Amino acid sequence: MNLQLxxxxxxxxxxxxxxxxxxxxxxxLLLQALYPSIDIANLSNSDxxxxxxxxxxxxxxxxxxxxxxxxxxxxxxxYSTQKNREVELTGSKRMKERPIAILVDALRQIGADIxxxxxxxxxxxxxxxxxxxxxxxxxxxxxxxxxxxxxxxIAPKLENGLxxxxxxxxxxxxxxxxxxxxxxQIGVESSFKDNVITVKRLLNIxxxxxxxxxxxxxxxxxxxxxxxxxxxxxNVTISSYKKESLQGxxxxxxxxxxxxxxxxxxxxxxxxxxxxxxxSIKELNLxxxxxxxxTIAVTAxxxxxSCYLTGLHTLKIKETDRLVALKTEIEKxxxxxxITNDSLTLEASNxxxxxxxxxxxxxxxxxxxxxxxxxxxxxxIKDYKVVSKSYPTYWEDLKxxxxxxxx
Numbered sequence: 001m002n003l004q005l006x007x008x009x010x011x012x013x014x015x016x017x018x019x020x021x022x023x024x025x026x027x028x029l030l031l032q033a034l035y036p037s038i039d040i041a042n043l044s045n046s047d048x049x050x051x052x053x054x055x056x057x058x059x060x061x062x063x064x065x066x067x068x069x070x071x072x073x074x075x076x077x078x079y080s081t082q083k084n085r086e087v088e089l090t091g092s093k094r095m096k097e098r099p100i101a102i103l104v105d106a107l108r109q110i111g112a113d114i115x116x117x118x119x120x121x122x123x124x125x126x127x128x129x130x131x132x133x134x135x136x137x138x139x140x141x142x143x144x145x146x147x148x149x150x151x152x153x154i155a156p157k158l159e160n161g162l163x164x165x166x167x168x169x170x171x172x173x174x175x176x177x178x179x180x181x182x183x184x185q186i187g188v189e190s191s192f193k194d195n196v197i198t199v200k201r202l203l204n205i206x207x208x209x210x211x212x213x214x215x216x217x218x219x220x221x222x223x224x225x226x227x228x229x230x231x232x233x234x235n236v237t238i239s240s241y242k243k244e245s246l247q248g249x250x251x252x253x254x255x256x257x258x259x260x261x262x263x264x265x266x267x268x269x270x271x272x273x274x275x276x277x278x279x280s281i282k283e284l285n286l287x288x289x290x291x292x293x294x295t296i297a298v299t300a301x302x303x304x305x306s307c308y309l310t311g312l313h314t315l316k317i318k319e320t321d322r323l324v325a326l327k328t329e330i331e332k333x334x335x336x337x338x339i340t341n342d343s344l345t346l347e348a349s350n351x352x353x354x355x356x357x358x359x360x361x362x363x364x365x366x367x368x369x370x371x372x373x374x375x376x377x378x379x380x381i382k383d384y385k386v387v388s389k390s391y392p393t394y395w396e397d398l399k400x401x402x403x404x405x406x407x
Contacts, residue, residue, distance in 0.1 A: 001356065003384035003395065006404040010230055015237045015269075016222060020044045020213030021247055022390050023175065026070050027182050028054050028211055030078055030153050035186060035205045042213040042240070062088045067095060067362060067389060070146055072123060076103055080112040082129035085354055088117060088217060090124035094362055097122065098317055102139065103147040110134030110158065113239065114232035127194050135160035138167060141195060145172035148197075149179040155199035156188045166195040171314065174248030174288050176221050179289055181246050185211060186398050215240045216228035217249035218365075219391045220270070221295040224252050225372040227272045228259035229302045236401060239269040248289045255284065255292075280305040280348065283397040287311030294369035297326055297346055299333050302373050306348040313342035319389075321363035329370060352377045366391035374403055 018087035031069040032038040043049060043140035048068040055063045055075055063079075065071040072091055079087045090096070104114050135158060137151060149165065155162035170176070176197070180190050186209050189200040215238070223236055241250075243265045252269075253263040260276040281300060286293050286309055293312055300307040314356045315322035323344060333356050336347040352373065357380040360366040364387050371394075373379050382398040387394040399405055 001384065001407070002093065003381045004406045005371060005379050005381065006406065007378050008375070008403045009322040010233045010234060010236070010373050010375070010403040012227060012233070013237075014401055015239070015396065016400060017239050018215040018397075019046065019391065019393070021216040022046045022048050022070070022218070023178065023216075023247060024182065024213045025049045026074060027149065027153060027179055028213065028349065029053055029056060030074050031182065031186060032056075034154070034157050034189075034296065035202075035209075037205045037208045038186060039208060039210045040213060041210065042215070044213065044216065044390070047388045047392070054282050061086065062090065065089070065091045065095070067092050069095070069098060069318070072098070072100065073103055073144075073146040073150045074153060076100065076114070076125060077107060077125065077154045079127040079129055080107050080114060081132055081154050085129040085374055087127045087129070088124055089127060090117075092362070094319060095123055100125070102143050103150055105146065106137045106139055106151060107132075109137045109203055110162070131159060131172050133156065133159050136163050136165070138165045141168040141170040142313070143165035143171065143374065144317070145175035146174055152176070152179045152183065152190075152197065152199055156183065156202040158201065161201040162197075162199045164197040164199075166197070170195065171311075172248060172288050173292070174246070178246040182211075185209065192269070209297060214242050214245060216249065216390070217241070217245060217247040217252060218291045219368075219394075221249065221252055221292045222368045222372060222394070224256045224259075224261055224272055225295050225299040225302075225369070226263050226375065227274050228256060228278060229372050229375040230274050231273050232260070232276065235271055235273040237269050237271045241265070241268065241270045249292050251289050252292060255281075256295065257304065278303045278305060280311070281307040283308045290314050291365065293344070294322060294326055296364050297330065297337075297344055298369045298373065300346055301333070301349070302329050302352065302376050304348055304350055306347045308343070310343045312344060319363035321364070322365070325359075325361050325363065325366055333373070354378050355380060357382055360384075360386050362386060364391065368394055371398060371403075
């Protein structure tokens with residue numbers, strides 16, 4: 001189903017409340033399943049987090065997590081530890097194309113009983129839960145941080161804790177630190193020194209833990225894009241955010257200064273304002289925040305600027321191959337993009353084609369990243385409901401800002 005966005009102008013001084021971080025929520029939901037005395041406030045209302053909750057509460061033998069990649073990784077580790085339970089973990093057609101051998105091999109190193117039901121190295125998985133007695137795992141350091149976090153989240157429940165050695169240069173350190181910080185909040189002792197992470201065993205939590213999820217910085221990125229594409233003086237306030245965030249995507253506040261956007265923290269809210277003219281991004285390594293690459297590339301295109309983004313190798317195994325998808329859709333709009341396995345180069349351009357249909361590839365971030373271009377031209381977003389994966393109220397919030405949207 002298509003959504004028509006007519007060329008719009010935003011109304012400033014609006015306030016938008018954004019749901020809790022999907023990344024924090026899914027980590028805490030798994031920890032809550034391991035330690036039931038954890039209470040969580042401001043959980044994400046995303047499809048991914050709802051699927052995670054449903055799966056963790058289910059006693060079914062077959063667990064289908066559809067497009068939820070984080071849930072696939074985290075639940076693979078979780079079910080490996082659930083003694084006397086056998087689960088088939090499956091997902092959408094695209095999920096069955098997303099590799100998971102790295103995590104499965106790591107779990108097997110500590111004794112997990114996991115087999116592939118269809119294609120070797122890919123879901124669906126047959127998992128026979130058991131007590132895992134191994135405590136040493138070695139992984140290449142440049143793998144998805146979700147593999148690493150999946151192991152760290154179950155580590156406190158392992159018989160001997162876990163010593164995880166990462167070989168090479170580590171990708172997405174902020175997400176690893178987020179996981180360790182959340183473990184610390186429930187009383188788990190850990191260390192992260194050089195390329196070795198050690199997590200000690202924690203059998204039980206003696207008292208209730210009340211944890212509040214910060215709002216999602218990936219979702220905030222679309223409002224940074226909106227303000228960057230607006231006139232000087234435009235602003236919006238979003239909540240609830242912390243200046244000292246656990247989320248890697250909070251680097252947005254620094255990155256968007258290049259696009260003329262300033263950030264002001266006030267208690268639990270952030271006011272984003274267009275204060276100066278935008279400049280091109282000569283080179284930006286997004287290895288530690290790859291989820292905002294689409295937003296940044298589309299913002300630069302909308303501003304008629306060039307950009308060169310690197311550190312994007314993990315984008316090829318997301319909901320779609322995001323590098324190919326970005327190139328295809330920006331070029332439909334009249335842009336010129338070249339990509340490698342881990343980079344994207346956008347040339348500066350002076351015009352945007354009108355009323356182009358943007359394919360979203362079952363990828364929520366494609367829909368949300370391209371929508372702000374309605375500030376420059378009419379645009380059509382195909383399969384617009386895909387945003388529910390991470391941000392179900394996205395279109396309503398754009399309407400609040402003044403976007404002219406019609407089915």
